[in-house]
Amino acid sequence: MNRGTLLAGALLLGLCTCVRAQDCNLSVSGKMLDEHGREELAFASVYAVESGEGVQADADGRFELTARCPGPLTLRFSHIGCDPKVVTFDLRQDTSFNVYLHHHDNYTETVTVTSTGAGVAYEERLDREADQQLGLVLERITGVSSLRTGTAANKPVFEGLYGNRLSIQNNGVPQAGQQWGNDHAPEIDPWVAAYVRVVKGVDALRYAGSTLGPTVLIEPAPLTERTSPGGKVAYGLHSNGWGHTLNARLTDTAFVAYRLSGSLKMSGDRRAPDYYLTNTGQREGDFALQAAKFISPKLTARGYYSLFNAEIGVLRGSHVGNLSDLQEAIGRERPFYTESGFSYDFASPRQRVSHHLLKGELIFTPTDRTSYTVQYGGQLDNRKEFDVRRGDDGQAALKLLQYSHLLEAGHQRKLGAFRSLEAGVQLENVDNTNQPGTGILPLIPDYLANRVGGYLTFHHKPEKFRYHFGLRLDHQFYEALTISRDLPRRVVRYRHHYNTLGASAGASLRVNSRLSGESEITFRQRAPQINELYSQGLHQGVSGIEEGDRSLVPEQSLKGSLDLSYGSRNGALSVSGGLFYQRVDNFINLEPGQEFRLTVRGAFPVFTYRGVDAELWGGQLAVLAHVADFDLESGLAVVQGYNRSDGLPLVYMPPLNWRSALTYTLTNDLTLSATALVVARQDRIEPQQDILPPPPGYALIGTGLAKTLTLGGNPLNLELEVENLLDQAYRDYLDRQRYFADAPGRSINFRISYSW
């Protein structure tokens, strides 16, 4: 027995010695894919750190390193537009694995690579921001700013486009309920979202929704056949507003692969450095269920349901009745109705919204060169807004119910080694109804909107010179049921038909493994939306009477862009920069009229939607660097917009902004970080364009400490973070509450999460 063991030991030792004595003839091979496993990362780089050698993947993303010695091996994977990633393992035999990279370009994610599945680690970074507002998460993308209404609402702005010109896709379905104005935030829980990015040009043609080019994509981590069971719970505390966030997620397989996610949030009055922002509390409860059934290698079915429920308080001091109130509110040191103490309670003005999204998808892949998808996305948006009013405060001033349905069929086909074709048709129906009982004539009328669209894109992706082009056609029908403003009141129906065209073509040149350039030209038309056609009434948020114009014609835009990316061979540095220029005819602009309209509340300026000629241009620069134990991420964005019809700048253009984050890894499980945000003053606004000059620029710094412990073999993450470290009082130009109050001050945030 004893002898036997010894013999076995000796044999094993001998074997080992034998292996060691062998020539270095092991191989490491695999395939580099995007994290969905849909796209091969052609010509990506693999760098073996120990030996200082590099190889390049082929057109299908396949790589192979031969003549490796056994022992520790560190590989750094990189691809232009992706974050580099290091994988370290002990090489003992020929090894083959897939590497899943996430495109960094326009993503807020860093890339993570594992040989088992990218899903879990991917989510981590966005998870850490799940207790923030979605808009703040999106701001991490270089070039994205937020159009805000204080802490109550937050909408993304990209390259100067927002609202009706920038569609938001929630899990592949255009987010409904976004065409009612800029004080309504997208009803999406950041906890469910794992990836956010902005696509434009040819890549954006396939997405439905009202846009003048770009589209924001917000997606949960897909359930794949690699998805392993697991879960995560997280709790976050924000000292500013004493906000509590509880998140939970569970992934498992039982007949179908599924993932359950839920979030609960509660916060009270936020605090500006010098006073409480009274009535800015929020409550939120969200739930999502994702399911996937891999019926056969050729057929996959996916289902998704999410419910977003929120009640949001709006700063009490920002509610004004007329222009004189506004003038008085502006001059104040602290807003009207500022309470001296903190409270979780909030009253009117407030918003209550619930949003359901149900999605079903069937993907049929008869061969690895073709696939067909059919998708249905249904949404129900129920929004109530409560104003301070003379009658019953519990009576909503706005009650909207919107049903929307999207039916989509798509086809993807690979033609030869480098070429691929994608085509699809979409059918969309939106039914928007103002619920009776508000005692106020609605600002947006009841309407029915039907849209039919189709797209076709072609990609040619060899190693050096690539090109792509695409076409999109839409037909939009509206029936608006307006209520006349003259007496006696009556219902007047209007119908509209719009045809719009989108076309885009681009080419990219890969100069060498480090440098590539891309240029794209896009023509897009955008049909006017209902608020632009039929808004009617006093909009207290802007202290003006807003009037739509039903004679508006589609906007017509031509945009050109040039982007350059550099990625160093060892993946330690990547730099990307881009420039764009966009000309828009019939740019639908809300413009103040010359005259004031006299009402019982005094005289109000009349704002009318008018088609003007506009131009926008700008650029952005993003740097990612890994030096020793430091990670640096930095992004700068500039945009300018002009109304060519009257030579004035466009309003709500983001001023120059620069965002940086530096992370220092102290030990494997302890990181320190520092962030800085610098926003310049918006100087390109004429005094007559606003009731108040733009606020001065500001700089905010933050810091954080993250520690990972192990509990029962699973990671327990602890984070401490300070936002607005210096408790700086500032106002942001894109914040519509800047007339009334400072932005929130310092917040010390604590977060704990445990995953298994």
Place this chain on the structure above:
Amino acid sequence: MTRFLPIALLFFLFVCSACGSKEDPVIENEEEVITDVIYQLKPVGGGSEEVTMTFSDPDGDGAEPALVNVTGSLAVNTLYDGTLIVANLSDSSNPQDITAEVINEAADHQFFYIPSAGLETTIRYRDSDGDGNPLGVLTEVETGGFSSGTLKIILRHLPTKGSSATISNPSAAGGETDIEVTFPVSIGN
């Protein structure tokens, strides 16, 4: 044949996109709207003419212009009792007096009367809410010598009552303005 199927389908979709019709919306009963403001000035003890100032805008935010009317001049050095009436006349078949509602919620409301510089008047509150703070449905106006100018009448909802605001200077009061109307006024002409 199958080649034309997608085209036929697309055509069908285009045709289909134009169908559908929606039910008429309910025309909201605008219960809280104020369309008319009437300020009646009666000379105390008679003697002079009564003066009535009227602001009327039945279509609210609509494009139809508001009508402002003042029946005559105020007499010099005269004391007037002022009464304010606010009403919703947007639906002529159902006129509504809102004054009673304002009096009911007196603690949440306050009227302000702001004569322009040069108009020789002194205006005082003649009523109060349950807490002894002024309301301003009832007022008295004391005229001085020959002069002319404007009188601005403001109704604030949820002002800070008991603040340093005076009848002719509402700025410390805050609140939302429900009414802000201006009348041309002349004294003695």
